[in-house]
Amino acid sequence: MKVTTRWLALALSAGLSASGQAAVVISEYVEGSSNNKALELLNTGPDSVNLAAWExxxxxxxxxxxxLTVNLEGDIAPGANFVFAHASAIPAILAVADQTTTSGLFNGDDAITLLNGGAVHDSIGQxxxxxxxxxGSGDIRTQNATLRRRDGAAADTNPFDSYDPSQVFDxxxxxxxxxxxxxxxxxDGSQPPAGPDMSCGADATPINAIQGSGDASPLVGQTVVVEAVVSRVSNGNGELGGFFLEARLEDRDNDPRTSEGLFVYAPSTSASPGQLLRIAAEVTEFGGLTELAPVSDIADCGSADLPPAMAVTLPWTSADAAEAFEGMRVQFPxxxxxxxNYDLGRYGSLTLGSARAFIPTQVVSPGSDAALLAEMNALDRLILDDGSNRQNxxxxPYPTPELSAxxxxxxxxxxxQLQGVLDYRYGEWRLQPTAAPVFQPNNLRTPAPELSDRGNLVVASFNVLNFFNGDGLGGNFPTARGAHTAEELARQTDKLVSAMQALDADIIGLMEIENDGYSEISAIAELASALGDDWAFVDPGLSQLGSDAITVGLIYRADRVAVVGDAATLSTSPFDTLNRQPLAQTFRRLDSSDGVTVVVNHFKSKGCNNAEGDNADxxxxQGCWNPVxxxxxxxxxxxxxxxxxGTGESDVLVIGDLNSYTxxxxxxxxxxxxxxxxVASLLGDQAYTYVFYGQAGSLDHALANQPLTQKVVAAAVWSINADEPRALDYNMEFKSSEQQASLYAADPYRASDHxxxxxxxxMDTSTLAERADLNGDGRIDGRDVARFILAYLFGQADDVSYDIDANGRVDLDDLEALFQARRPV
Incomplete structure (x- = not known):
């Protein structure tokens, strides 16, 4: 509690407010979770201060x-406070706030100054x-903490000198x-009104009356007294800042629409499960969660038995079905x-459902069918949380006891064995566990892709998630995208190389590789070199491919395949902006004249920045930019x-990240x-390459034209990235030194996000003579010539067997090839 009279006496004795000069200082600094940010100012002088010139x-x-510059408004009486806060802070902060802002406020590494007429009167940070x-350090630091100025601590009017909050704050x-x-x-000398009756066992407001049968409490803004049992406590450093209560059996109303549980926001209050508490507090709605805050009084009424947890199942029967269990302990049979698992490393949470969820337009048509499936997916969704607001x-915590590579x-x-309190935060229903859940690894990693038949030529498509190599000489970090340091690049490279070697592909199409040309220090040259001496890359003869920061590329095993002719690209609309330019190259096996043109692509993403008209969602x-x-x-x-x-090759394979679902x-x-x-025809429409917002789908595709389709023997998706937590990638930020080691392995898993x-x-590896024996009698003779001529004259020569020179066309050149093959006989 602030002792303002002592503050004033010390301030006056120090000359801080001599001659009535204003002496306003930052008396409290709140760097809380989410938008719970506030600054408290204290007028230490004898006169009221008008804040018109303060900022x-x-x-x-x-x-x-x-x-950020904020012009302050209002007046501060002598010895009084002025609270400035974020407009989206919790109700308990807003209840005492004198001025708010919707702009983003400070974090722990941001400096703050308090000015009057442009002169610094106080500051935090440097x-x-x-x-x-x-x-700072320990408990006295500017991140995830509250700081309160010690009585008499002088203002810091030099915001450029070194800073230690412990010299001023507790x-x-x-x-x-x-x-x-x-x-x-x-x-003002007035007597405070009589407080609520805190006698244990006296009349109290039932929790079900506070919760009501809707999505918000009917008693918002009212002060109530509740007597109930503590079911779960989350009051440690970085936790939820309170505890959950549940009504005793005798206090329940047996109405299936009303919840018998409630969250109490009381960061400094100690409580334990099974404790019977009587609490006086205001009913508030915080981001959709009904809670008690602030607490004005609390009494310990001993202990009581908790009723059994409620059995619930997913999917929810309706959008508001979970409201009936808000704040209650539940268990899932x-x-x-x-x-x-995208947020597992960042927030300690997992998204669960009764079954695997798919992007609607992966499995059903856009429009009403997709909208219906989206609604069904929303009902089959629950966040398994870790009972905290901690980041990183x-x-x-998951899988028990903790995640590692x-x-x-x-x-x-x-x-x-899921059991815990059903909670609602950040727009999601969450389970705050009361016991450790049990994990079953049903989707096991595989050491290599599982192709039912590898044929004699394997083509792969791989989004390499912003492979940028700085200046190509180990410097110029951080890059525009991708690795921030040379060490991160080495980690990224090792994971990608491990994955690509295990693919054992002959040709790999790349997306999201740095668009820095094709010199020996380019990103594509570095990746090909890291794969080994047998690897080469396609150079289209351009300084770079398009103007985007990222581009597509082709690398191949030069000891297995050769390029035919020159690479080609398309730079006209719609590939001049938004969509990346495609890259096409014809290849053939070294032991074959049978070729295939591989075209790698990366279409415009679904992000909605600047999308207008038909391109808006x-x-x-189908998201934004679908017409593009x-x-x-x-x-x-x-x-x-x-x-x-321009090679005359008729076999075409389109691969890449098309940013479109099936x-x-x-x-x-x-x-x-x-x-x-x-992928869809051979693996089914539930095959996927990407997971977004807990729903799986294929953004990455391989499409063969009709002449090539008959040569396709198998397709596969190697699930090494989309199903893995992003915490296992090469990045080192937001990880402790221990995690930088424990979460990383130079293996294929989470080498990318696709x-x-x-x-x-x-591919056909037969010789010219073998192809020219049209009747299959082991000889090349006049009968074969006659067979070709008859088929050609009567329109049957479109059969692939008559394409003797294997150039994709059946024409008189094939007759010439037949005679060339016959000549030695």
């Missing part, structure tokens, strides 16, 4: 210029210096706001499937139909142009 400035991330994450846990705005209370936890939890694995499930991608598919098909590489217009356009979607696609082909 706050925030210098973000070591900047020397302010990124302008122009980025301390990393915070200034530290308190994150989200501790018990004292915020306290000097504003009382002071079913095993749930892990659908997403030192111990990532060798102990992973993959999408498709199952979780059983139409609500049909569809135009690309149509233009690509037309280009390829006219012998794009049922969407761009893929349908290619199919309507005669291309066979190999899974590679493989296609196995059986």
């Amino acid at each position: 706050l400035q925030v210098y973000f991330n070591g900047s020397q210029t302010p990124g 302008i122009g210096i980025d301390p990393g994450s915070y200034w 530290g308190f846990p994150q989200d501790n706001i018990d004292d915020l705005g306290a000097a504003n209370d009382g002071g 079913q095993a749930l499937v892990v659908n997403d 936890p030192a111990t990532i 060798s102990q992973t939890v993959r999408a498709g694995d199952t979780v059983s 139409q609500g049909d499930g 991608r569809t135009h690309a598919a149509s233009a690509l098909a037309s280009w390829l139909a006219n012998d794009a590489t 049922q969407e217009a761009p893929i349908r356009t290619l199919e309507d142009s005669g291309y066979n979607n190999l 899974d590679p696609v493989l296609v196995a082909l059986t």
